[in-house]
Amino acid sequence: MDLRLSATVPATAEEREAVDGVLGPPESRWDGGQRTAADAHVAFGGHAARSRRHLLIPVLHAVQERVGWISPGALDYACERLTVPPAEAYGVASFYAMFRTTPSPRTVVHVCDDVACRANGAEALCEQMSKRFGDTPEGAEAARPGSANGSSANGSSANGSSANGTGVISGVTWQRSPCLGQCDRGSAALLQRAGTDRPRIALAPADPDRIRQALTDGLQPMPEPLVPGAGAAIRSDDNKDGAGGPPAPGGSAAPAPRLLARIGTVDPASLASYRAVGGYEMLRRALALGPQGVLREVRDAKLLGRGGAAFPTAVKWEAVAGNPVRPHYVVCNADESEPGTFKDRVLMEHDPYALVEALTIMGYACGAEQGYIYIRGEYPVAEARLAHAIAEARARGFLGDAVAGGGFSFDIEIRRGAGAYIAGEETALINSLEGKRAEPRNKPPFPATHGLFGKPTAVNNVETLLSVLEILRIGGPAYARIGTENSSGTRLWCLCGHVAAPGLYEHEFGATLREVIDTAGGVRDGRPLRAVLLGGAAGAFVGPDGLDMPLTFEAARAAGVTLGSGVVLVLDDTADVPELLRRITQFFRDESCGQCVPCRVGTVRQEELFARLARGEPRGDVATELKLFDDIVSVTRDASICGLGQTAASAVASAAKLGLIPGAAES
Numbered sequence: 001m002d003l004r005l006s007a008t009v010p011a012t013a014e015e016r017e018a019v020d021g022v023l024g025p026p027e028s029r030w031d032g033g034q035r036t037a038a039d040a041h042v043a044f045g046g047h048a049a050r051s052r053r054h055l056l057i058p059v060l061h062a063v064q065e066r067v068g069w070i071s072p073g074a075l076d077y078a079c080e081r082l083t084v085p086p087a088e089a090y091g092v093a094s095f096y097a098m099f100r101t102t103p104s105p106r107t108v109v110h111v112c113d114d115v116a117c118r119a120n121g122a123e124a125l126c127e128q129m130s131k132r133f134g135d136t137p138e139g140a141e142a143a144r145p146g147s148a149n150g151s152s153a154n155g156s157s158a159n160g161s162s163a164n165g166t167g168v169i170s171g172v173t174w175q176r177s178p179c180l181g182q183c184d185r186g187s188a189a190l191l192q193r194a195g196t197d198r199p200r201i202a203l204a205p206a207d208p209d210r211i212r213q214a215l216t217d218g219l220q221p222m223p224e225p226l227v228p229g230a231g232a233a234i235r236s237d238d239n240k241d242g243a244g245g246p247p248a249p250g251g252s253a254a255p256a257p258r259l260l261a262r263i264g265t266v267d268p269a270s271l272a273s274y275r276a277v278g279g280y281e282m283l284r285r286a287l288a289l290g291p292q293g294v295l296r297e298v299r300d301a302k303l304l305g306r307g308g309a310a311f312p313t314a315v316k317w318e319a320v321a322g323n324p325v326r327p328h329y330v331v332c333n334a335d336e337s338e339p340g341t342f343k344d345r346v347l348m349e350h351d352p353y354a355l356v357e358a359l360t361i362m363g364y365a366c367g368a369e370q371g372y373i374y375i376r377g378e379y380p381v382a383e384a385r386l387a388h389a390i391a392e393a394r395a396r397g398f399l400g401d402a403v404a405g406g407g408f409s410f411d412i413e414i415r416r417g418a419g420a421y422i423a424g425e426e427t428a429l430i431n432s433l434e435g436k437r438a439e440p441r442n443k444p445p446f447p448a449t450h451g452l453f454g455k456p457t458a459v460n461n462v463e464t465l466l467s468v469l470e471i472l473r474i475g476g477p478a479y480a481r482i483g484t485e486n487s488s489g490t491r492l493w494c495l496c497g498h499v500a501a502p503g504l505y506e507h508e509f510g511a512t513l514r515e516v517i518d519t520a521g522g523v524r525d526g527r528p529l530r531a532v533l534l535g536g537a538a539g540a541f542v543g544p545d546g547l548d549m550p551l552t553f554e555a556a557r558a559a560g561v562t563l564g565s566g567v568v569l570v571l572d573d574t575a576d577v578p579e580l581l582r583r584i585t586q587f588f589r590d591e592s593c594g595q596c597v598p599c600r601v602g603t604v605r606q607e608e609l610f611a612r613l614a615r616g617e618p619r620g621d622v623a624t625e626l627k628l629f630d631d632i633v634s635v636t637r638d639a640s641i642c643g644l645g646q647t648a649a650s651a652v653a654s655a656a657k658l659g660l661i662p663g664a665a666e667s
Helices: 013-023 046-050 053-067 072-082 088-095 122-135 207-219 271-276 282-303 313-321 343-350 353-366 379-395 426-433 464-476 475-482 514-521 553-559 576-590 597-615 622-639 643-647 649-658
Strands: 107-112 166-169 171-176 188-195 200-203 233-235 331-334 371-373 411-416 457-461 490-497 503-508 531-536 540-542 567-572
Touching: 013 072, 046 553, 053 072, 053 088, 053 411, 072 088, 072 200, 107 122, 107 207, 122 171, 122 207, 188 207, 188 540, 200 207, 200 379, 271 353, 271 379, 282 313, 282 353, 282 464, 282 475, 282 597, 313 353, 313 457, 331 353, 331 426, 331 464, 343 379, 343 464, 353 371, 353 379, 353 411, 353 457, 371 426, 379 411, 411 597, 426 457, 457 464, 464 475, 464 490, 490 514, 503 514, 514 567, 540 649, 576 597, 576 649, 597 622, 597 643, 622 643, 622 649
Parallel strands: 107 171, 331 371, 331 457, 371 411, 490 567
Antiparallel strands: 107 188, 166 171, 188 200, 233 503, 490 503, 531 540, 531 567
């Protein structure tokens, strides 16, 4: 192995302490310790050293949280401890947007300017941040949370500043950010603070005064306990970070909640509170059914994945369970980064024990002894509550050896992402868990045969896993009768944008788009509806004439749209659609992992094209530009390795078809 350490300045004591806090103290010179006489006669390394490669990202998190950036000395020390070539380690550190590999202030404020927050005053907030914390330094580029390549090309924003604007005052820098997953509360901000006991603070709604207060006192504003309500709506208002209850005035009631039933009635920090409402009864039922019985119930329920791909869950689980290769792994994909999506955050913040129980059942059914929750780095509250829930479950015998007195062992570990939308793709997520760049793998082979550490692995998102609890509660056949023939069960919808009551709403499949929006009170202030972005940035726009479309997988396919991750972004007649489209194209330009040429180049060309349209400076005319866009779409859709490139132009293409682009109708 070519291990060439190159730092002229070695790691500081503080940096070494951060690394050792994850890996433990070095035992010999071979892994970064002091040289002894014995080191001249024996070497430690090989497979034993490489088996710890998966700890690279946790180590980088520890260094960043301690000193604010990852210096060459700290990186070299981490490489020495893990026997990882520095070039590879630097490739990982520079890939993830929340890591900084150049000197940086110890505090960074990320201000969301993505599609949902843009509809709720993000540009005004950015202007206020410039006045309060300083303007963009000339030529500065900054890493953007959620950006896979850690930085993005220079681009113009609506207010004429750099798209990656940062400003510095008294050791604090701020920068624009992609979606932070707080779309129901926006505008939103995330504070990264080195050397503190609260290194990350999420703020929503955010304003300069709240940001300055958080910088001063370091307090993490926790979501307030939710108040039980009659409807299935979990929504936010100006006074509470999470408020359950009946829909807004003018809204219609939704059916009784299933996935959201415990939210507002359970203390998310209390295992006893969770068990008082039936918690862990489904695990006991699973143990009584046996692994094959659980698989049968999931198969009978016709459960399709809720992450966007709608793959049959039972097929995935059965492929792993029946694989003779050991060990097996199960992974919860909690890295929701689709602009407009926040459902998994709500579930993890307010019902963490349910996710722990559901993942345990998944591990039991798939024959796994180890599970991972891969959670996005922008969710500090959810991560803290899940960590507490896991510790409580382990202490009470619901994790570890002989789970719940049964004959199987299972444990869960949380791994934090570091800002990469592409990590939502399951093979990219697996690479990230292994301590690598989150680049998608070619398929086949599929994770069911060659997944985490080369072993059979099943990956599902949070909403899918919580649906399994409901399936076991009422039985697979009964669950299949909810919704429609080919879209069974209920679905969570993230209502955001120009809607009266933004929040998380649960409906049975088959409810129309109009009914879902009406449950949230309809368009804000009674303004005319211009369009709805369904499925997020990788989704498609639906016009007012599509409001009566049933929200099912089959109806969406027939209409040429996708349900995606459950985003319903409502836009009224005041929406600046060209600027919104430019922001979407900028998002995909930043998020492309760069592994394949069609996506790496195509997303840049797409953003450049819509930046010209947003400025009113098309090459030729709009019709000519849209013909070029069609060529870009065909290449990225047909030749990209993964779904990011394949869907990067979906929303923009649908906007062109609906005539939302000035001049598109004439083309």
